[in-house]
Amino acid sequence: MCNIFLSWLFSLNAVVVGHIRFLNFHGEANARLERNFSVYGDPVYPRTLFIKTFSLVLFSAPDIHLKTLQNMRVDSIMHRSVWQEAMKKLGEGWDAFVLAVSHNLHVLAL
Numbered sequence: 001m002c003n004i005f006l007s008w009l010f011s012l013n014a015v016v017v018g019h020i021r022f023l024n025f026h027g028e029a030n031a032r033l034e035r036n037f038s039v040y041g042d043p044v045y046p047r048t049l050f051i052k053t054f055s056l057v058l059f060s061a062p063d064i065h066l067k068t069l070q071n072m073r074v075d076s077i078m079h080r081s082v083w084q085e086a087m088k089k090l091g092e093g094w095d096a097f098v099l100a101v102s103h104n105l106h107v108l109a110l
Contacts, residue, residue: 023077035082038075045070 024032025039032039047055047066055062072082 032075035079036071036074040075 021027030039045066047063051062051066068086072078072086
């Protein structure tokens with residue numbers, strides 16, 4: 001039973017490593033050397049009218065978040081560690097915002 005589990009574990013590892021090599025063009029002249037570089041060239045994502053309008057109203061906060069999202073996802077590949085770090089950072093920002101707003105509301109209520 002142990003031999004079957006070990007062989008399954010090693011084959012799963014080989015499949016995962018092979019898939020990662022395939023996604024990053026391992027062994028090719030134009031291989032992806034870093035996580036945030038595109039193999040296919042730099043894609044251009046035009047800003048929509050919605051983002052342009054609300055960017056003026058919200059002091060370019062949507063632009064900052066849009067640029068962060070575009071830098072996190074390269075060639076339709078999102079790394080889990082990058083996503084977790086971004087969500088942690090966004091959550092900390094929201095916590096600080098909620099704390100500040102609740103404090104201001106408490107002061108105004110007095």
